[in-house]
Amino acid sequence: MNTDPLAEVLAESRAGREVFHTRLKTYLSCQSVSTDPAYAEGMAAARSFLTDLLTGMGFSGIRELDGGVDGHPALYAEWLKADGAPTMLIYGHYDVQPPDPLDRWTTPPFDMQERDGRLYARGISDDKGPTLIALEAMRAYIAVQDRLPLNVKILLEGEEETGSPSLPNILKRNADLLSADAILSADGARWRSDLTAVNVGSRGNGGLEFSLRTADLDLHSGRYGGAVPNALHEMARVIAALHDADNRVTVPGFYDDIVMPDAATEADLHAIPFDGAAWAGAVGAAEQGESGYTTLQRLWDRPTLEVNGMWGGYQGAGSKTVIPNEAHAKITMRLVQGQKPEAIRDAVKAHIAALVPPGIELTFTADRGWTKAYAVPGAHPLLLAAEEALFETFGQKPVRVRIGATLPLSDLVARELGIDTIMFSFSTADEQFHAPNEFLRVSAIDDGIRAWITILDRIGKQSPDQYLPYRQK
Amino acid sequence: MNTDPLAEVLAESRAGREVFHTRLKTYLSCQSVSTDPAYAEGMAAARSFLTDLLTGMGFSGIRELDGGVDGHPALYAEWLKADGAPTMLIYGHYDVQPPDPLDRWTTPPFDMQERDGRLYARGISDDKGPTLIALEAMRAYIAVQDRLPLNVKILLEGEEETGSPSLPNILKRNADLLSADAILSADGARWRSDLTAVNVGSRGNGGLEFSLRTADLDLHSGRYGGAVPNALHEMARVIAALHDADNRVTVPGFYDDIVMPDAATEADLHAIPFDGAAWAGAVGAAEQGESGYTTLQRLWDRPTLEVNGMWGGYQGAGSKTVIPNEAHAKITMRLVQGQKPEAIRDAVKAHIAALVPPGIELTFTADRGWTKAYAVPGAHPLLLAAEEALFETFGQKPVRVRIGATLPLSDLVARELGIDTIMFSFSTADEQFHAPNEFLRVSAIDDGIRAWITILDRIGKQSPDQYLPYRQK
Known part of the structure; x- marks a missing residue:
């Protein structure tokens, strides 16, 4: 029995x-x-x-x-x-x-x-x-x-x-x-x-959507080209400026409140058998991220700012010689321990606003999520x-x-x-x-x-x- | 009669x-x-x-x-x-x-x-x-x-x-x-x-279309975010790097062969009554272009490189937490006296290729125009x-x-x-x-x-x- x-x-x-x-x-x-x-x-x-x-x-x-x-x-x-x-x-x-x-x-x-x-x-x-x-x-x-x-x-x-x-x-x-x-x-x-x-x-998350506007309408690239702003150039500059050469997010204060796991937890993380190159390679990607951290740290301990969609101008077949007057982007953040969603949201918005030159209209069109x-x-x-x-x-x-x-x-x-x-x-x-x-x-x-x-x-x-x-x- | x-x-x-x-x-x-x-x-x-x-x-x-x-x-x-x-x-x-x-x-x-x-x-x-x-x-x-x-x-x-x-x-x-x-x-x-x-x-012109590919498919921004490249970040970096802070095109050799008009023609140009700020303001734009030239010179004497369309990722309603694996751009150039279209095309393609980091796939998908x-x-x-x-x-x-x-x-x-x-x-x-x-x-x-x-x-x-x-x- x-x-x-x-x-x-x-x-x-x-x-x-x-x-x-x-x-x-x-x-x-x-x-x-x-x-x-x-x-x-x-x-x-x-x-x-x-x-x-x-x-x-x-x-x-x-x-x-x-x-x-x-x-x-x-x-x-x-x-x-x-x-x-x-x-x-x-x-x-x-x-x-x-x-x-x-x-x-x-x-x-x-x-x-x-x-x-x-x-x-x-x-x-x-x-x-x-x-x-x-x-x-x-x-x-x-x-x-x-x-x-x-x-x-x-x-x-x-x-x-x-x-x-x-x-x-x-x-x-x-x-x-x-x-x-x-x-x-x-x-x-x-x-x-x-x-x-x-x-x-x-990780927590949160998202923003914003638009840039450089003129009242799309302009002819011959008749205006070289002498007025292009919304896509401006959007590219803003997006490119959100990360530095070390793949760090450039938003002031973005990393300030992060509470990194204690030494024992980090030691446990490093002890986990994990082949980052193979993991990324399985989906045809390179292993790439914030300098100074391993891939597991980047995924678990570190926050992100990712552009999920970016668009403007002509996307159809063939060519259209316009200077687009509007550009749009959807971004989301993944947040880690210590980061305060509302503070991050405000800091990201302020940073984007600071990156947009005078004379170009910035509008935040959506604000979603924001969980810790x-x-x-x-x-x-x-x-x-x-x-x-x-x-x-x-x-x-x-x-x-x-x-x-x-x-x-x-x-x-x-x-x-x-x-x-x-x-x-x-x-x-x-x-x-x-x-x-x-x-x-x-x-x-x-x-x-x-x-x-x-x-x-x-x-x-x-x-x-x-x-x-x-x-x- | x-x-x-x-x-x-x-x-x-x-x-x-x-x-x-x-x-x-x-x-x-x-x-x-x-x-x-x-x-x-x-x-x-x-x-x-x-x-x-x-x-x-x-x-x-x-x-x-x-x-x-x-x-x-x-x-x-x-x-x-x-x-x-x-x-x-x-x-x-x-x-x-x-x-x-x-x-x-x-x-x-x-x-x-x-x-x-x-x-x-x-x-x-x-x-x-x-x-x-x-x-x-x-x-x-x-x-x-x-x-x-x-x-x-x-x-x-x-x-x-x-x-x-x-x-x-x-x-x-x-x-x-x-x-x-x-x-x-x-x-x-x-x-x-x-x-x-x-x-x-x-002006003459010419156009290129190209795509960047960073992975086999769109990736989940939580499961991969921060540890793999994002095609939109890479595209923004490439596009932003095509002009410098003086709004000059950064393509090596881009300006080398330009023949500027003679002094009399330039004097005629400067004599034309023209209010650049009002001209740009009429379409809601700022007056902005290559440093060191007037707006008429920028339009008539100087070449351009403009992005006519740029897109990738999710553009629909709401949010989609993806790391886009593909980004696309359409660009056109306006060329001036002296510039050789084929040489410009080759220089622009080589420059873009040099701006794309290793491990990211660049494909030129179209090549159009190229007139002097x-x-x-x-x-x-x-x-x-x-x-x-x-x-x-x-x-x-x-x-x-x-x-x-x-x-x-x-x-x-x-x-x-x-x-x-x-x-x-x-x-x-x-x-x-x-x-x-x-x-x-x-x-x-x-x-x-x-x-x-x-x-x-x-x-x-x-x-x-x-x-x-x-x-x-």
């Missing part, structure tokens, strides 16, 4: 693996594309599937939460019978990206197929597979022990792929209902398939639980990594609910998210369920008091 | 003014945009209109001339019954610039409308109005006298707005057919509405006839001026046919050529027809022998 309760839960899950695959295939057959109203039926089908599954697992309080305006509701469910144990808000999303271009899929996007140790379907890695892995861990736990070791609130969003427009309102309107000690997210992705890692931070960088506190109990679970599962101490991208969820829940987020997804970043032939490694299912069973167990052994110092509301 | 034959021709023309306006409106309704294949039907409609008009006027030998490859044919017609009189090749072009941006037109670009003494339509000043003015002078002459005072060959080009790619071959293949004593051009423009002037020179600057000899009989006609029409001696723009024709016919060109257009340079709301002053129609009737008369009183010293073939 197996007397280790965790081993019994694992055995239950393994015994149910074939049923799990069938369930996954059914969930993936729901065509829940949130961006396109033509898929409304698939969105409803995914909610119905999840409602039935959660009900069968013994969850209660199941309901739809909306932001008070048009949009796809989030699904909520709870299991709150673990008196004295911490409460986790477990996050996932049931919407997926559009399957287009359909002709690039080897097998149909909404019919899960296995090939060479990989399962292919739209949404399998982002985020339906990882969500069902988390739910399967809970199902097995309840099946064996008729209980969970912790209190769980589940929030499954329906608008993650469209930028979560309703989520701020959903959090605001249901702050008490969603109150928890921390968020454990089934979304996100493992950085690499060859490294056991836990993500502890992400996010970092999980190094001693956060949920981070420690995640590290233990990964160690148990993979037999090696996970490396703490960060991502250069922005996780709106982390910033949002920190602001609205005052709690921290740990991403605990078992998809991997190379699994063609948002692209044709999205896949999930079959091995991720075993690993993921085991890690989830373990982390639930570890959290169950913690006290809510351990979380109190980290709760800001 | 009116016994002055010229006065009778003028009266005939004035009597037909309403018919002329209707004819002009019809011609302008032909959407003859040469640069875009979508307008092929409009190009054919313009040719058909001109063929009917010339046939009705009594011209013969009407035919299309092509360069032997794909392209828009030129239209040819002749009236050669003035034995012993000089033969003029009269030039115009029936193609127009694209009407974009359409939303900036007050009234539709292909529907001529009159407002406040101005006629608005795409191509009305460049070059359909001036062409019909020249033809109307001939029509009235023939209607009254049943003859022309000189021999006329008409060449109406269909590719002027795309740099005349077929014209060299058209001239080569039809050198005998097009043989004449000089070219009298209905293209070009009066410099100012307040100055009677004759143009004696123009042009100047009419000071005692040329056609120049003298033009000055007489302008004196007769406006009652004041015309000032000799130049233009900063390019007539590919002048350089080409000097090379291929060995003859000189006088531009005798009655549009004015401020009439929004190539831009939205292109217009022609209604008064230019009276003035232009009168001047054309007079110059035809004056040439008819000259002998072909006067032209011999200037014919190089």
